[in-house]
Structure formats: structure tokens, C-alpha cells
Amino acid sequence: MLLSETESEQRIIRLQKELKGSRIGGALFIHPIDVFYFSGARQTSTLWVPAEGSPLLLVRESLNRALEESCITDIRPFPSSKEFLDIIPAEINKIGFTYDVVPVQQFNYYSTLLPGRELVDISTINRELRSVKSPWELTQMHASGDKLCEVFAQIPEFLKPGMREIDLAAEFEYRLCKAGSEGYLQVRAFNQELFRGLVVSGDNAACPGxxxxxxxxxxxxxxxxxxxSSAVIETNVPILMDFAGIFNGYIVDMTRMFVIGSLGPELLHAFDTALEIQSYLAENLKPGNICEELFAGALEKATKAGLGKNFMGAPGENAKFVGHGVGLELDEFPAIAQGFKVVLQAGQVIALEPKFVLPGLGVIGIENDFAVGDGGGVRITKLSDEIVFI
Amino acid sequence: MLLSETESEQRIIRLQKELKGSRIGGALFIHPIDVFYFSGARQTSTLWVPAEGSPLLLVRESLNRALEESCITDIRPFPSSKEFLDIIPAEINKIGFTYDVVPVQQFNYYSTLLPGRELVDISTINRELRSVKSPWELTQMHASGDKLCEVFAQIPEFLKPGMREIDLAAEFEYRLCKAGSEGYLQVRAFNQELFRGLVVSGDNAACPGxxxxxxxxxxxxxxxxxxxSSAVIETNVPILMDFAGIFNGYIVDMTRMFVIGSLGPELLHAFDTALEIQSYLAENLKPGNICEELFAGALEKATKAGLGKNFMGAPGENAKFVGHGVGLELDEFPAIAQGFKVVLQAGQVIALEPKFVLPGLGVIGIENDFAVGDGGGVRITKLSDEIVFI
Incomplete structure (x- = not known):
């Protein structure tokens, strides 16, 4: 079993504390990643967690697989409508549900199953809870980081002049697959998706989307x-490779730069600025620091370097963030972003990705994952940051 | 531009007819595939289609990209809440929304934007509409079929003894990527996902999930x-490769069988039965035939061959379908399934996949895509069906 009973219990206990604090009688999870986080199984099932008492995993498909993979003690086939009412005691009125990912049809289905109850949104509770990684999770993420770095380290062996962007992607993904990276990259936000990552070069990299x-x-x-794209990679332009590696469900996310030939001083200056911003942010990934203040600090450094308008996007299309939580999903909490007033907590894992878009020249920057720690960010992706010149 | 103005207009006209028939004043689409189907752009945007009049594409990100890629005449940045009310006339009370894919948070957001209006579910209208492919779409799907077949045809060159399942997947996906197949495979059903496809062999293939x-x-x-999985592929077991190829958004889905060595008579009998069922179904993919009757006919043939309990799943875990619509999503309408009482329509494209699960031995079967036509199914994936013995 991937997830131990103790690990699962600790997560359930943390959730129950939040539910009680918000006077919610229990939570129903149906999104597969949420179900996996608490139960250890990503089968099609519904996880019921009462604010007090033991959780229950109700499985549609496959029950045998859930029994094999989940550490939840009470696992049953999904019940009839009548039996479902017996499972959730009548005195429980407010039931938590993840409004951020659950489609309206599913919401209506559960509303009908539970007449007279109130399904309330616990999206934020759920995401905040999961943003803080346990020691076991941090070990998983370090292992993922090591494996992804090993694949990145091979790039100089196969990046050749004349390749198309998709050829380079194919070579990288081939090695990533053989290294055992799981394929499907989980992204929580509606409308967002990413395959394994990005290979973009020169002007194509600066294309909005x-x-x-x-x-x-x-x-x-x-x-x-x-x-x-199917464009041939040109010489003397930045080649940006931003990929996720996924092992036992835990995602790490990193970016490195490559060039066939050399780069002009504007791009090299932008790269140095990205490294400087990364150092500043990593040093300040300490519990208690406020996310939006770190973003403001990063933007200030970019502006001082004369690159404020190129920071995190083409001029006028700048994203207002410089880092994002990562774990079982690519877009976990917190974001190092404008408007994100929350404080950092020990054990959160954040992908810092200061990048500059220079229209006509391309995109340049860096990305590494760090765990928030008392002495600043603890680096998870340890491969050298330097641009690789081919 | 990928999608022509004429093609987009015809889709909008078909939708408007359905909306008027259901007395719905217009439809709001926010799911990216729905937006793409009608507008030609898969940007983060909201498509408003009034039951009468011209559609409007309201873009959050990226406006420039939407202007470049969409054939909709009226494209604007996403408006303020006040402006949004001006866009949807006050006399329009009932507005269609796709409850099957839109999360509750988005539903609540649009409900607040449009006080006093009723958002009604048009999931089925939308899916039925899209199930029928235009001649242009059929051309796209035939092109996708040819490209995927070319990659499948290369398998005998790289399938070698001693490979792990993931090694074989890596080799196939490498060539699929280089052939220009787009990565992210769209699946509509909640809780469902698939990376590029499946490489499964022997007992692993029979594992439920x-x-x-x-x-x-x-x-x-x-x-x-x-x-x-990371298991080494054994000799004398069936190796099933079920992959999707995606070109210009159009998905084709096929399965072929491979063996290192030979197969016993039970497996060969099951394979012959799968081919027989495929022929029966393909001959009957004619407008007016009823989906569930075709499933019943297929099951009857399996039962006659002594394989009813192994049809489409391990005994006791049998799926009650033998084919599924395919197009921009892997799970389009209609399904050749029990309980699916709808009639086939010309231009629908269906992946027929009769398969048998023989616990202890593995899984064997076939999958090809066919367009429903007056003379029966028109085959889209033309590669030979035969088992490849290495």
C-alpha cells in the first residue's frame, strides 16, 4: 500500500479539526485526487468523512482495486439511495463539498440523495489543508525531484541542431516515461491542462495563450x-524546457534553459535577474512571510533590473504570480502572487519560476521547487541552474 | 484558421435550432472543447450563442490568440459584470449551460452575473449535436486515422523481448509525438482520464480499475x-496496445494485439470472436439502427461462442458497452451500450472495441473507428486487424 494507515489518519484528523471549526458535520469527496489524498486509492468512489468518527469509502469502480490500494478500514460498494441516507446521520445538516471541481450534475445528484441537507463549499479548506506536506510527502517529493533532475541532466546528450520543438519534446518524454514518470498531470483549475510540459524556443515561446x-x-x-510546435529550433535563441515529473502521484516541476549557439546580452541579463529573484524568494520561503509581499519583492527586483514590463509575461500580458504550490496537483496552494495575502507555512512546497518574456527574442528564466522551512526554502530540484550551451 | 467560418456557422445554426425547439433563449459555453467546437479557438473564454442572432466570444486569456484562431466575427475581452448584463438581453430568461462538465463554482458565478435568469442543462443537446460529424470533420478523422495507423504499423520494428510495459509505451509514444499527435486527450466524463493510451500484457491487462x-x-x-506498468512483458501472452491519436483536435482510437511467441487456442478463439463481432457491428452501423440492440447482438455472439461472461470485462465486472462515439473527446455520443435506446445517425463516428478478459490469460480483442453510413460503417482506421507475432 502506497499510503500508510497512520498517514491517512493524520490527514483525516486535520480535516476533521477544520470541519468542526467551521461547524460542518462532515465532508463528501468525489474528485479522484481528493479521494486519493485521504484514502490512498484513486478509484471511482465517494469518500465520506464525518467531523467525528471514521471515514467510509464507497466504491463504484473498482471495488477490488480499492480494497487492495486503500488504507481506509471501512470500504463498501456504493450503496442504494436508501442505504446512503443511513450512512449520513439525519442530524448532520451541513456537508462539505468541493465546489471548485465538482460538476453541477454531480452536485444535483448528491443534493437529491440528501434532501434537506446543505452542501457547503469546502474548496479552500481542502486546498489549504493539502498545501502543507507531511514529512512522508516531502520525502516523496524529494524522490520525484531527484528522478526528474536525472532526466533533465540527459538533455545535452540528445539536443541537436535541426530538431523541431516536438522532436525535442519526444526525446525528453521518452526518457521521462522510461524513468517511470506517471503520465497524467493533474491540474485543478477549470479550463487548465498541460500534457507533460513545454518545449518552446525563440519567438514561439513568447506566444500568448x-x-x-x-x-x-x-x-x-x-x-x-x-x-x-513543429517549428525547427533555431540557433542562438533561448530554448525553454519546463516539465513535470510525477512519481507515486507527487509532481515536481522545473525549467531549464538551453541554447544551440550563444545568447545576446539582453537575454543573459534577464537570466541573471531570474536567478537573483529565485535566490531572494528561496531565502524568504519561511513560515510567516506573506505571499503577496514576496511577489512584490520579486517584481521590484525585476523593475530595478529594467525588466518589470517583461516579468512573467509579454508587456501588457504579465501574469501576477511568480510561484505556485505543487504536490498531487500542479496548481496547489499557495501562490506567490499579487492579492495572495496568506502567510507561508512550514512544509508547503512551492515551484518558484521567475521568467521574462522578451518579444522578438524569446523567453528566459528558471524554475525549481522548494519546501518552506525555518531557514528558508529547502531545494527539491537540485540540478544546476546554468544555461546549457550546445 | 483551422475552422472555417462556414463550418462554424453551420454548427451554430444546428445549435440554435435545438435551442428554439427547447424554448431556450441562448447558450453559454465555458468548457474549452465546447468553445472550440463552435468558435475554432480553445482559449479561456465564454461563448454566448443566442437562439437567434450572432454568437459572441468573450475572452479572458488570450485575446490575441483568440483573434488569430477563431472564426467568430464578434470577439471581445471578457466584460465587466454590468456590461455582461447588456450582452444577454433581459427578455432571455432560460439560458443553456453544460451541467455535465461545469463546476459548481462556475455555475454560481454565472448565476450571480445573471440574476433572475434560469440556467438550464443542455449537456445532452450539446453532446447529441456534436455526435454527428460534418463532411469536413470526417475528413479530419480519416486523416487522424491514417496517421495513427502509420505509428501502429511501426510496432513490429521496436517490440522486443525483455521490454517492460512502460518501455513499449515509451517507444510508441515517442513515435506518436514525432508524428505530430497532440498530447492532451480530452475525456468528458467526470472522474475519467487517460494519458495517451494503454500498453498492457498478460495478467496485468486483466487487472480491474x-x-x-x-x-x-x-x-x-x-x-x-x-x-x-513496470512489469517485464512475458512471452506467449497477449500484449494489448490501445492508443489514441489526436490531430487538429480530432481523436481516433484503436487497439491491436501483439505476442512474443504464440497464443493458446482459448485466446485465439476469443480473438476470432472479437473480429466476428466487429464485422457484425460494422455492417450494422447504419442510420436508424438502435444502439442497445447492436450491443445485445454483440453480446449474443459472444455468448454463442461460449465467451459471454468474458465479454468486455472479467466475469462479474463486465462493462455493458462495446463501442463509443469519438471526435473532439474520447467519450462522445452515442455509446453502443445496454440502455442506449437512441438510433444511429449518418456521420456519427464510433470506436468499436469488442474485447475479452480471460483471467489468468489476459485480454484480447480489437478496436477500430467507423463512421455510420447508409451502407454500414465506413472504416477510418485501416491497418490490418491481425495479431502480430514477434
Missing amino acids: FFDGPVTGRGLSAASPQGA | FFDGPVTGRGLSAASPQGA
Whole structure:
């Protein structure tokens, strides 16, 4: 079993404390990642967690697999409507539900199953809870980081002149798959998706798009307007490779820069500024620091370097963040972003990704994952930051 | 532009007819695939289609990209709440919304934006509409089919003894990526996901799971319990490769069987039965035939062959379908399934996948895509069905 009973129990206890604090009688989880986080199984099922008492995993498909993989003691087939009412005591009126990811049809289905009860939104409670990683989770993330770094370290062996962006993506993804990275990258926000990552070079990198990040890429068609394109990678332009590695569900996310040839001084200056901002942010990833203040500090450094308008996007299209939580999903809490007034907590893991978009020249920057710690960020992706010149 | 103005207009006209028939004043689409289908752009945006009049694309990110990619005439930045009310005339009371995919938070957001209006579910209207492909879409799907077949045809060159399932997946996905297949596979149903496809062999293939299909695979961890595992592929067992190819957004889905060595008579009998069922179904993919009757006919053939209990799942875990619509999403309408009483319509594209799960031996079967036509199914994936013996 991947998830131990103790680990699951501790998560349930933390949730129950939050539920009680908000006077919510229990929570129903149906989003697979939420179910996995608490139960250890990503099967199609409904997890009922009462504010007091033991959780119950109700499985639609596959029950055998859930019994094999989940550490929850009470696992049953999904019950009839009548039996469902017996499971959730009549005195429980307020029931937590994750409004951020659950479709309206599912909401209506559970509302009908539970007449007279109030399904209340616990999206924020759920995400805040999960933002803080346990020691076991941090170990998982360090292992993921090591594995992803090993694949990144191989890039100089296969990056060759004349390749298309998709050829480079294919070579990287081939090695990532063989290294055991799980394929499907979980993103929570509605409308967001990412395959394995991005290979973007030169002007294509600066192409705007739907992705909530500084870089989207041109992609292969209007149906898939993101990531690598079929353009041949030119010499003397920045090649940005931003990839996630996923092992036992735990995602790490990193970016490195490559060049066939050399780069002009504007791009090198922007890269140095990105490293400087990364150092500043990493030093300040301490419990108690406020997310939006760190973003403001990063923006200030970019502005001082004469690159404020290029920070995290093309001029006029700048994203207002420089880091995002990462764990079982690519977009976990917290964000190092404008308007994010929350304080950092020990054990949160954040991908810091200061990047600059220089229209006509391309995109340049860095990305590494750090755990928030008393002495500042503890680095998870340990490969050298330096640009690799081919 | 990928989508022509004429193609988009015809889709909008078909939708408007349905809306008027249901006395719905207009429809709001926010799911990216729905927005793409009607507008030609998969940017983060809201598409307003009044039951009468011209559609309007309201873009959050990226406006520039939407202007470049969409054939909608009226494209604007997403408006303020006040302006939004001006866009949707006060006399329009009933507004269609896709309850199947839109999260509760988004529903509540639009409900607040439009006080006093009724957001009604148009999930079925939307899916039925999209199930029928235009001649242009059929051309796209045939092109996707040819490209995916080219990659499948290469498998005998790289399938070698001693490979792990993930090694074989890596080799296939490498070539699929280089052939220009877009990465992210769209699946509409809540809780469902698939990376690029499945490589499963022997017993691992028979492992149950959350995926709504006859085959799930063991995967790499409980967090990603699907698809290829790290097990070495044995000799004399069926190796099932079920992959999707995506080009210009159009998905084709096919399965072929491979063996290193030979197969016993039970498996060969099951394979012959799968081919026989495929022929029966393909001949009957004619407008007017009823989906559930075709499923019943397929099950009857399986039963006659002594394989009823192994059809589409391990005994006791049998899926009650044998085919599914495919197009911009992997799980489009209609399903050739028990309880699916709808009639087939010309231009629908269906992946037929008769498969048998023989516990202890593995999974064997076939999958090809066909367009419903007056003379029966028109085959889209033309590669030979035969088992490849290595």
C-alpha cells in the first residue's frame, strides 16, 4: 500500500479539526485526487468523512482495486439511495463539498440523495489543508525531484541542431516515461491542462495563450494551442524546457534553459535577474512571510533590473504570480502572487519560476521547487541552474 | 484558421435550432472543447450563442490568440459584470449551460452575473449535436486515422523481448509525438482520464480499475492505477496496445494485439470472436439502427461462442458497452451500450472495441473507428486487424 494507515489518519484528523471549526458535520469527496489524498486509492468512489468518527469509502469502480490500494478500514460498494441516507446521520445538516471541481450534475445528484441537507463549499479548506506536506510527502517529493533532475541532466546528450520543438519534446518524454514518470498531470483549475510540459524556443515561446503561466507555447493546432510546435529550433535563441515529473502521484516541476549557439546580452541579463529573484524568494520561503509581499519583492527586483514590463509575461500580458504550490496537483496552494495575502507555512512546497518574456527574442528564466522551512526554502530540484550551451 | 467560418456557422445554426425547439433563449459555453467546437479557438473564454442572432466570444486569456484562431466575427475581452448584463438581453430568461462538465463554482458565478435568469442543462443537446460529424470533420478523422495507423504499423520494428510495459509505451509514444499527435486527450466524463493510451500484457491487462472500459491496466502506482506498468512483458501472452491519436483536435482510437511467441487456442478463439463481432457491428452501423440492440447482438455472439461472461470485462465486472462515439473527446455520443435506446445517425463516428478478459490469460480483442453510413460503417482506421507475432 502506497499510503500508510497512520498517514491517512493524520490527514483525516486535520480535516476533521477544520470541519468542526467551521461547524460542518462532515465532508463528501468525489474528485479522484481528493479521494486519493485521504484514502490512498484513486478509484471511482465517494469518500465520506464525518467531523467525528471514521471515514467510509464507497466504491463504484473498482471495488477490488480499492480494497487492495486503500488504507481506509471501512470500504463498501456504493450503496442504494436508501442505504446512503443511513450512512449520513439525519442530524448532520451541513456537508462539505468541493465546489471548485465538482460538476453541477454531480452536485444535483448528491443534493437529491440528501434532501434537506446543505452542501457547503469546502474548496479552500481542502486546498489549504493539502498545501502543507507531511514529512512522508516531502520525502516523496524529494524522490520525484531527484528522478526528474536525472532526466533533465540527459538533455545535452540528445539536443541537436535541426530538431523541431516536438522532436525535442519526444526525446525528453521518452526518457521521462522510461524513468517511470506517471503520465497524467493533474491540474485543478477549470479550463487548465498541460500534457507533460513545454518545449518552446525563440519567438514561439513568447506566444500568448490560455495557460495560467508566463509561457504557453504555440502548440500544434488551434485545438491544442500549447507547448511544443513543429517549428525547427533555431540557433542562438533561448530554448525553454519546463516539465513535470510525477512519481507515486507527487509532481515536481522545473525549467531549464538551453541554447544551440550563444545568447545576446539582453537575454543573459534577464537570466541573471531570474536567478537573483529565485535566490531572494528561496531565502524568504519561511513560515510567516506573506505571499503577496514576496511577489512584490520579486517584481521590484525585476523593475530595478529594467525588466518589470517583461516579468512573467509579454508587456501588457504579465501574469501576477511568480510561484505556485505543487504536490498531487500542479496548481496547489499557495501562490506567490499579487492579492495572495496568506502567510507561508512550514512544509508547503512551492515551484518558484521567475521568467521574462522578451518579444522578438524569446523567453528566459528558471524554475525549481522548494519546501518552506525555518531557514528558508529547502531545494527539491537540485540540478544546476546554468544555461546549457550546445 | 483551422475552422472555417462556414463550418462554424453551420454548427451554430444546428445549435440554435435545438435551442428554439427547447424554448431556450441562448447558450453559454465555458468548457474549452465546447468553445472550440463552435468558435475554432480553445482559449479561456465564454461563448454566448443566442437562439437567434450572432454568437459572441468573450475572452479572458488570450485575446490575441483568440483573434488569430477563431472564426467568430464578434470577439471581445471578457466584460465587466454590468456590461455582461447588456450582452444577454433581459427578455432571455432560460439560458443553456453544460451541467455535465461545469463546476459548481462556475455555475454560481454565472448565476450571480445573471440574476433572475434560469440556467438550464443542455449537456445532452450539446453532446447529441456534436455526435454527428460534418463532411469536413470526417475528413479530419480519416486523416487522424491514417496517421495513427502509420505509428501502429511501426510496432513490429521496436517490440522486443525483455521490454517492460512502460518501455513499449515509451517507444510508441515517442513515435506518436514525432508524428505530430497532440498530447492532451480530452475525456468528458467526470472522474475519467487517460494519458495517451494503454500498453498492457498478460495478467496485468486483466487487472480491474476505475476506467470506464474493458481494460484499465495496473499502472505505476495507486496514484496512477492505469495503463502500462513496470512489469517485464512475458512471452506467449497477449500484449494489448490501445492508443489514441489526436490531430487538429480530432481523436481516433484503436487497439491491436501483439505476442512474443504464440497464443493458446482459448485466446485465439476469443480473438476470432472479437473480429466476428466487429464485422457484425460494422455492417450494422447504419442510420436508424438502435444502439442497445447492436450491443445485445454483440453480446449474443459472444455468448454463442461460449465467451459471454468474458465479454468486455472479467466475469462479474463486465462493462455493458462495446463501442463509443469519438471526435473532439474520447467519450462522445452515442455509446453502443445496454440502455442506449437512441438510433444511429449518418456521420456519427464510433470506436468499436469488442474485447475479452480471460483471467489468468489476459485480454484480447480489437478496436477500430467507423463512421455510420447508409451502407454500414465506413472504416477510418485501416491497418490490418491481425495479431502480430514477434
